[in-house]
Amino acid sequence: MQEPHVSTAPVQPESIGKTKIYNYDPDLSQHPLPPHLSAIPDKESTALGRFLIRFEQVLNWIFRSLMLCAGLGLAFLMFGQIIMRYVLESPFTGIEEAAVLLGVWIYFLGMGYATREREHIHGGVVSLMVSDPVKISLIRLAGSIVSMLAACIFGYFACKYALFVIEKGRMSINLQWPRGLWSGSMIVGFAMMVGYFLLESINEYRDLLRLRRTRQQRECTL
Amino acid sequence: MTLFLIAMLVVVVLILIEIPVAFAFGIGAVLFAYTTGNNISFLIPHGFKTASGFALLALPLFIFAGLLMAEGGISERLLNFVNAFVGRIKGGLGAVTVLTCALFGAISGSSSAAIAAVGQIMIPRMVREGYPAGHATALVACSSVLALLIPPSIPMIVFSITGGLSVGAAFLSTIIPGILLTLIYCGLNIWFLRDNPNIKVEAPLPIKQATINIAKSGYHAAFALLMPLIILGAIYSGIATPTEAAAIAVIYAIPVGLFVYKGLSLRSLGAVTVRAVTMTGSIMAVLFFLFIMSRAMIMEQVPKELAEALLGFSDNKLVILFLINILLLLIGMIVDDISGSVLAAIIFLPIINQLGIDPIHFAAVVGVNLGLGNVSPPCAPMLYMAGGVGKLSLDKYITPTLKFLCLGHLPIVFLVTFVPELSLFLPRLLLGY
Amino acid sequence: GEDFILAQAMTTDHIFHASSEQFMENLKAQQSRYNVEYHPGGDLGDWTSQFEQAMQGVIPMTMTYGASEFDGRLDLTWLGYVVDSWDSARKAYGPNGPMLDVYNKILAENDLVALGLIPAGFGSITIRKGVGKVPTNFPEDAAGIKMRVVPTPLAIERFKNWGFSAVPMPFAELYTGLQLGTVDGRAFGPAVEIWQMRDVLESYILTRDYFEHAFWLVNKQWWDDLPADERKKMRAAADQTLEWAWNEAEKIDSDYLNKVRDYGIEIVELKPQELEKAKKTLYAHEWPYMEKVVGPEIMEMMRKIAGIN
Ligand code: NA
Numbered sequence: 025m026q027e028p029h030v031s032t033a034p035v036q037p038e039s040i041g042k043t044k045i046y047n048y049d050p051d052l053s054q055h056p057l058p059p060h061l062s063a064i065p066d067k068e069s070t071a072l073g074r075f076l077i078r079f080e081q082v083l084n085w086i087f088r089s090l091m092l093c094a095g096l097g098l099a100f101l102m103f104g105q106i107i108m109r110y111v112l113e114s115p116f117t118g119i120e121e122a123a124v125l126l127g128v129w130i131y132f133l134g135m136g137y138a139t140r141e142r143e144h145i146h147g148g149v150v151s152l153m154v155s156d157p158v159k160i161s162l163i164r165l166a167g168s169i170v171s172m173l174a175a176c177i178f179g180y181f182a183c184k185y186a187l188f189v190i191e192k193g194r195m196s197i198n199l200q201w202p203r204g205l206w207s208g209s210m211i212v213g214f215a216m217m218v219g220y221f222l223l224e225s226i227n228e229y230r231d232l233l234r235l236r237r238t239r240q241q242r243e244c245t246l
Numbered sequence: 247m248t249l250f251l252i253a254m255l256v257v258v259v260l261i262l263i264e265i266p267v268a269f270a271f272g273i274g275a276v277l278f279a280y281t282t283g284n285n286i287s288f289l290i291p292h293g294f295k296t297a298s299g300f301a302l303l304a305l306p307l308f309i310f311a312g313l314l315m316a317e318g319g320i321s322e323r324l325l326n327f328v329n330a331f332v333g334r335i336k337g338g339l340g341a342v343t344v345l346t347c348a349l350f351g352a353i354s355g356s357s358s359a360a361i362a363a364v365g366q367i368m369i370p371r372m373v374r375e376g377y378p379a380g381h382a383t384a385l386v387a388c389s390s391v392l393a394l395l396i397p398p399s400i401p402m403i404v405f406s407i408t409g410g411l412s413v414g415a416a417f418l419s420t421i422i423p424g425i426l427l428t429l430i431y432c433g434l435n436i437w438f439l440r441d442n443p444n445i446k447v448e449a450p451l452p453i454k455q456a457t458i459n460i461a462k463s464g465y466h467a468a469f470a471l472l473m474p475l476i477i478l479g480a481i482y483s484g485i486a487t488p489t490e491a492a493a494i495a496v497i498y499a500i501p502v503g504l505f506v507y508k509g510l511s512l513r514s515l516g517a518v519t520v521r522a523v524t525m526t527g528s529i530m531a532v533l534f535f536l537f538i539m540s541r542a543m544i545m546e547q548v549p550k551e552l553a554e555a556l557l558g559f560s561d562n563k564l565v566i567l568f569l570i571n572i573l574l575l576l577i578g579m580i581v582d583d584i585s586g587s588v589l590a591a592i593i594f595l596p597i598i599n600q601l602g603i604d605p606i607h608f609a610a611v612v613g614v615n616l617g618l619g620n621v622s623p624p625c626a627p628m629l630y631m632a633g634g635v636g637k638l639s640l641d642k643y644i645t646p647t648l649k650f651l652c653l654g655h656l657p658i659v660f661l662v663t664f665v666p667e668l669s670l671f672l673p674r675l676l677l678g679y
Numbered sequence: 680g681e682d683f684i685l686a687q688a689m690t691t692d693h694i695f696h697a698s699s700e701q702f703m704e705n706l707k708a709q710q711s712r713y714n715v716e717y718h719p720g721g722d723l724g725d726w727t728s729q730f731e732q733a734m735q736g737v738i739p740m741t742m743t744y745g746a747s748e749f750d751g752r753l754d755l756t757w758l759g760y761v762v763d764s765w766d767s768a769r770k771a772y773g774p775n776g777p778m779l780d781v782y783n784k785i786l787a788e789n790d791l792v793a794l795g796l797i798p799a800g801f802g803s804i805t806i807r808k809g810v811g812k813v814p815t816n817f818p819e820d821a822a823g824i825k826m827r828v829v830p831t832p833l834a835i836e837r838f839k840n841w842g843f844s845a846v847p848m849p850f851a852e853l854y855t856g857l858q859l860g861t862v863d864g865r866a867f868g869p870a871v872e873i874w875q876m877r878d879v880l881e882s883y884i885l886t887r888d889y890f891e892h893a894f895w896l897v898n899k900q901w902w903d904d905l906p907a908d909e910r911k912k913m914r915a916a917a918d919q920t921l922e923w924a925w926n927e928a929e930k931i932d933s934d935y936l937n938k939v940r941d942y943g944i945e946i947v948e949l950k951p952q953e954l955e956k957a958k959k960t961l962y963a964h965e966w967p968y969m970e971k972v973v974g975p976e977i978m979e980m981m982r983k984i985a986g987i988n
């Protein structure tokens with residue numbers, strides 16, 4: 025049977041895997057944002073820079089693998105629970121704990137990764153109030169630094185709590201696994217947030233310098 | 247209370263200068279807890295505990311399922327199916343967009359998957375057929391809200407978990423408002439375009455051919471149309487909790503995408519999973535810091551004081567509901583839908599209970615209000631996303647957006663507020679609520 | 680005066696609430712310069728969370744249950760068939776009873792002090808609407824029934840031994856779980872909690888397998904740092920409150936049972952031989968299990984209280 029098609033020529037949509045969702049910049053009307061404004065630039069000129077990029081690629085591979093395992097794992101685990109309950113008529117009480125374990129890793133890896141992709145939910149009316157691109161860049165840079173500082177403060181308390189849980193040697197009720205496995209997700213998540221906000225700030229700072237330079241050059245030529 | 251208002255002012259300023267909403271609330275919370283002399287060391291553990299709830303796992307799973315279906319190729323089948331009904335009337339393509347967003351809403355828990363799936367195809371198509379680009383973008387952005395109103399719905403999950411309500415009942419409460427809004431947007435779309443000479447329309451088919459088209463496209467969309475039945479059937483027959491139903495949706499969407507619709511490959515499955523986790527992260531960051539903020543507020547009895555202030559204003563149910571509506575609209579403008587749901591649950595739900603208003607009715611009020619929040623600037627993630635997909639700047643689509651919202655969404659907000667039957671009919675029918 | 684937080688996780692029809700209100704009045708009557716900032720209904724977290732927050736001193740005072748997640752020995756509060764009447768319960772758990780000291784030794788190691796134990800009544804199992812089963816004979820009747828238990832190892836142990844499939848679930852998710860059929864019933868329910876969830880329940884089977892009593896906790900450091908005269912006032916106000924609670928609790932409990940019955944929920948008593956069988960299973964499995972956790976000395980005392988040798 026032939027599939028009926030809408031008359032006009034089909035549009036090839038971009039893969040959802042590549043669509044950024046909260047990464048938008050209504051000021052620049054660009055979606056996704058140009059890479060020089062997010063945490064990871066697309067190219068590096070210095071040797072150290074290239075090394076750091078390579079290092080980040082390794083980290084990135086690890087993060088993505090963990091996210092993949094946690095995401096698919098959660099879906100299959102929960103599905104397994106339903107099967108266990110109805111087919112085998114024996115719910116295994118540890119599944120919910122394990123599901124929450126995968127859940128918190130999803131949440132905090134996701135938060136860290138959202139920072140890398142500059143995909144935290146944010147407002148977008150600065151350009152309606154300010155039009156000078158240098159000023160907009162400055163506001164952005166200040167925002168990234170403030171976010172990083174906030175991530176540092178919360179990361180400190182998160183680590184303190186996670187370590188408290190680990191030191192006390194608390195065990196989960198059903199699985200009797202160390203509670204540190206759960207709270208450890210916060211340490212990783214906040215470390216990612218701090219790190220990527222730092223990189224983002226550096227990139228934005230360099231962008232600001234570039235903007236200034238081009239403006240000065242333009243003023244000189246005039 | 248003064249300190250609280252100052253903290254909130256700081257939050258608003260931070261959001262206005264585009265600091266991520268999550269961190270704006272985090273900073274506000276610490277500032278507030280610190281200045282009121284509360285112990286801030288328990289803020290993080292509280293956020294972590296609240297985030298570790300089992301029921302909240304429905305959130306990543308419903309996001310995942312929606313993205314999988316969008317990637318799998320469901321959107322084209324749904325589009326073709328709807329197109330077979332209304333494609334050949336003037337403004338029909340716009341109606342296709344609206345209806346497909348609503349149908350997509352029955353699969354996806356959030357609007358973004360609808361924009362990615364429907365918007366990417368429909369905005370270029372509408373533009374090609376003579377629709378003004380601003381109109382097309384605004385239509386996609388506004389209709390994406392339907393994905394929140396038709397269950398499953400992430401903000402409704404968040405609202406009911408924060409407020410301690412039944413997720414199942416909250417899901418049902420926004421269905422009728424969602425359907426009404428769908429019809430209104432279809433009507434508005436046609437009305438806005440009535441005098442536009444550029445719109446191309448294909449000649450209508452003879453009844454027989456049209457029926458064959460509907461049957462064919464319905465057959466091809468069958469796996470997609472089955473999905474909402476499976477999700478809602480599992481929840482309302484008591485086979486599964488909403489969380490488990492979300493897992494069923496994911497496990498269903500994977501083979502359908504891989505083998506039936508073939509839009510999904512093993513490679514893109516990986517990319518979609520990472521995308522779903524990242525999107526969950528964006529939302530959870532906001533939730534996590536809002537849980538912290540709410541904790542700081544509750545430590546200082548802020549919701550209680552706000553309730554007293556509001557009830558001191560009037561003790562008439564309708565007046566209070568009207569006031570709450572205005573506040574929800576304001577909150578919805580400044581923040582996104584997720585933040586709005588948490589704030590509504592901690593600030594207004596106690597007042598609602600005190601007044602003897604049905605909390606499930608209020609869930610629908612919150613749902614329609616905060617659906618608006620997602621597309622009302624300054625914090626309007628779905629609006630900006632649609633703009634990104636349509637490759638337009640804000641000033642090109644803000645006017646048609648406001649027209650759709652004021653003539654379509656706003657009336658629904660007040661209708662839902664003052665006619666409780668709209669939201670309570672289905673929960674009563676299906677849950678004996 | 681100075682403010683301090685008293686929190687509890689139950690609704691206003693629970694004895695925690697009535698006791699809190701009594702305490703606030705009594706403290707005022709003592710002319711304490713401390714002022715209670717009262718947080719009912721779990722707005723500062725569920726009961727396990729409030730236990731932890733009391734440990735950390737975030738909440739100085741709370742009425743809550745023993746969260747064995749922090750100390751396995753606290754499962755002692757859920758131990759089955761220790762007392763079988765309100766009289767014997769008061770002797771063991773009430774003011775001047777021996778159990779408070781036992782608990783306080785354990786709690787001291789967790790930076791906590793219990794001012795007293797608050798009685799809620801005997802807890803039993805209940806079945807939700809639509810299940811149609813009335814299990815009274817264990818393990819035969821229990822097969823295949825998903826029974827929610829409080830999230831502690833001892834609770835899981837008991838209901839497994841009775842042949843149920845035990846589903847530990849936080850209190851906050853319980854009502855929805857019953858409504859949607861995630862579980863077929865719930866255990867560890869005193870009459871007041873059956874009343875709260877009456878619209879989703881079908882029958883209430885009086886196993887009376889444990890006596891529900893809760894800790895009235897204060898953070899140890901906060902308590903020790905109170906000025907001596909203020910501590911005395913608080914102690915006096917608490918003692919008055921506990922006296923009141925133990926005098927009223929039985930009546931409150933039976934009132935709720937009557938309300939549950941009048942509402943139309945089927946109330947079922949175990950037959951004497953069924954009760955004997957249920958007890959025997961517990962003594963044979965659960966008690967040795969508990970002995971491994973708390974040691975023989977405490978269990979010897981428990982056996983004495985229960986009147987078994
Ligand atoms: Na939806």
Ligand code: NA
Pocket residue numbers: 577578579580581582618619620621622623624625626
């Ligand atoms: Na908004």
